Amino acid sequence: MEFREVVRRRRMVRRFGPDPVPPEVVDRMLGHAVRAPSAGFTQGWSFLVLDTPADRERFWAATTPASSPRDMSAWLDGMRTAPVLIVVLASKAAYLGRYAEPDKGWTDAEESRWPVPYWHVDAGMASLLLLQTAVDEGLGACFFGIGRGERPAFAAEFGVPPAWEPTGVVAVGHPAPGGPAGSPSRRPRKALDEVVHRGSW
Numbered sequence: 339m340e341f342r343e344v345v346r347r348r349r350m351v352r353r354f355g356p357d358p359v360p361p362e363v364v365d366r367m368l369g370h371a372v373r374a375p376s377a378g379f380t381q382g383w384s385f386l387v388l389d390t391p392a393d394r395e396r397f398w399a400a401t402t403p404a405s406s407p408r409d410m411s412a413w414l415d416g417m418r419t420a421p422v423l424i425v426v427l428a429s430k431a432a433y434l435g436r437y438a439e440p441d442k443g444w445t446d447a448e449e450s451r452w453p454v455p456y457w458h459v460d461a462g463m464a465s466l467l468l469l470q471t472a473v474d475e476g477l478g479a480c481f482f483g484i485g486r487g488e489r490p491a492f493a494a495e496f497g498v499p500p501a502w503e504p505t506g507v508v509a510v511g512h513p514a515p516g517g518p519a520g521s522p523s524r525r526p527r528k529a530l531d532e533v534v535h536r537g538s539w
Contacts, residue, residue: 351478354511
């Protein structure tokens with residue numbers, strides 16, 4: 339598929355059909371994800387692949403809030419149909435340590451030097467490559483987060499070391515009709531002249 343078509347067709351899919359995703363396709367997605375840029379070539383990301391019914395059920399059991407201020411049942415019903423979940427994790431410690439190495443000029447691992455948390459920025463870029471590769475493979479995908487309150491249960495369930503924090507999850511599968519409508523159904527896409535500023539604001 340032409341790159342412009344991949345970009346144009348990419349959307350968040352919230353309900354999936356029953357067909358499995360071939361393992362080699364998941365491997366291609368991950369192979370593209372690790373080509374994302376990373377500050378200092380730190381590559382401080384990890385990917386937890388959950389592609390069995392038992393593992394996916396463990397994930398949903400650990401990460402579904404006991405209560406929510408809004409009704410999430412339709413979203414959960416759709417998302418639980420995804421045959422593959424890829425949890426994208428980032429290590430702040432990896433970045434702080436990398437930039438304390440001699441070629442970066444800092445001698446300590448002081449977090450206050452960082453204007454933004456590039457560990458999550460880089461993991462987000464890797465996530466976008468997962469999403470785009472899914473489109474190129476004729477699949478659908480959706481990026482979503484794990485709530486702060488549910489992160490300890492998630493980490494405990496899957497043995498995630500303390501240095502690693504989830505940036506988000508990419509659900510992957512064959513798109514099915516009828517998933518809950520996302521925000522683009524309620525909000526128009528902003529025009530370029532609303533968001534692009536040339537020379538000054």
